[in-house]
Structure formats: C-alpha cells, structure tokens
Amino acid sequence: MSVDTPRRIALLRHAKADWPQVSDHERPLAERGRKDAPAAGLRLAETGINFDLALCSTAARTRETWKLAVQALPHRPKTVYEERLYEASLGELIALLNETPDEVNDLLVIGHNPGMHALADALAGRAEGDALTRMNQGGFPTSALAVVGFAGSWKSVEHGVGTLLEYWAPHK
Template sequence: MSVAEPRRIVLFRHAKADWPQVSDHERPLADRGRKEAAEAGRRLADTGIPFDLALCSTATRTRETWKLAVQEFPQRPKTVYEERIYEASPGELIAVLNETPDDLHNVLVIGHNPGMQGLADVLAGSAEDEARELMGRRGFPAAAFAVLTFTGTWKDVEPGAASLVDYWVPTD
C-alpha cells in the first residue's frame, strides 16, 4: 500500500457502563450498554471499513463493548488490548497510534472519554460539516464513534493531520 492512500482511524467510546462497587477499571457494561455495543457494532460493520487492527483499552467496559460489537463484523480484525489507552490523553493516544505498523490501513481504537473526543477534536484539521456539527452538538456519548482519514504513515498522525468524515451516536 502506498502512503499516499488514505488511512482510517475510528475512535469508538465504550458503551454505557454500570456503577457497581468495583474499581473504575473493572466497571462492567450496564444493560443499556450491552444493547448499545451491539448497535454500534452493526453500524461499524455497515461502514464497510475493513479493519486491520483493533486497539482496545484493558478496562472491563471497553473489552465487553468490543466483544459485543465485533460479533456484528463480517471479519474479526486482529485485536490488541492496550493498557495505555485507559485514561489516556489525546497525546498519549497519538503516541500509541504512531507505533502502528505502516502495512496496516484501518485502525479502530476502543477507549474512554475525555480521550476519544479530545483525540477526534485534536486530529480533525478538517471535517465534513454534518459530522463536525453533530459531534459539536452531541459531544462523544457512550458507544459513539468518529471516523477520521489521513494520508501518510502512522508516524504522521499528529494534531490537525486528519479529516473527520463520519460520526455516529446510538439512538436514544
């Protein structure tokens, strides 16, 4: 693949979590979250993006979200559970993305807010008007995802380097 061909980063926030008496890292999905995760998985599959890699936080709610969402995919991408995604800042998430091998084209990141929205905001040097307006109005609620494109190598992922081309939130 040429580095001039567009690459895609999809930022996917975990679905609605429950609040039992466990550590934040171990919080599971709520009933609503399980439904949202499957719905988001169907919508991600509908994009037709052939994911090469899924980078998932090690938190229980992100792993559960991914397990339910990926069942809707026609083909399961390689999955790496990455502890650095939990509570990561946009800069820390960029550092993780910069390590992606250049033979990979489409990467899905399953993580948390405020990191997911912050990274979408930081990377999006440009945006489809509808996607930017919707994300600005809705924020980045549970189970939302943003699709960004960029050209170059994964080491070229930096603030302003991408374009926000799609944004989705679950139905209320």
C-alpha cells in the same frame, strides 16, 4: 507503503457502564450498554471498513463493548488489548497511533472519554458535511463512533492531519 496511503481511524467510546462496588477499571456494562454495543457494531459494519487492527483498552467495559460489537463485523480484525488506552491523555493517544505498523491501513480504537472525543477533534482538520458540528454539539456519548481519514504514515499522525468522515451516536 507510500506516504500517500489512505488510512482510516475509527474511534469507538465504550458503551454505558454500570457503577457497582468495584474499581473503575473493572466496571462492567450496564443494561443500556449491553444494548448499545451491538448497535455500535452494526454501525461499524455499515461503514464497510475492514479493519486491520483493533486496539482495545483493558478496562472491563471496553473489553465487553468490543466483545458485543465485533459480532456484527464481517471480518474480525486482529485485536490487541492495550493498557495504555485506559485514562490516556491526548498526547498519549497520538503517541499510540504513531506506533501503529504501516501495514495497517484501517485501525479501530475502543477507548474512553475524554480521550476519544479529544482525539477525534484534534485529528479532524476538516470534516465531511456537518459531522464535526454534530460531534461537538452532541459531545461524545457512550457507544459514539468517529471515523477520521488521512493520508500518510502512522508516524505522521498529528493535530489537524485528517478529515472527520463520519460521526455516529446511538439514539437514546
């Protein structure tokens, strides 16, 4: 692959979770989350991106979000459940992206906040239209999606390398 290979990273925050008497890692989706996750899947499908790989946190709420969202995609990408996504810092998230094989052009990450918002904000040196303003004003609510494009190898992913192509959050 050329150093100029165009790539896209979609960052999806898990849908709204419930707060039952279980560990944080095992929290399931709330009713609203079970409604919003398929909507996020539809939005992912509308991007027209055929993801080569999906990295999903091992937390119950992210796995359930992905299970509901992926049904809307015309092409199911290879999925890797990555425990390092749970409670990952910005630096840890960038390190994970740097490990992505160069055969992957389009990557989907299903994770948690504050990491998903921090990563989208950090990677976006530029933005299309008002996407960055909307993302930073609205925060990164559950089921929010950001798509960042960049050119180069995954090892070159760092602060400011990309363009925020899209930001979407479900209407509550």
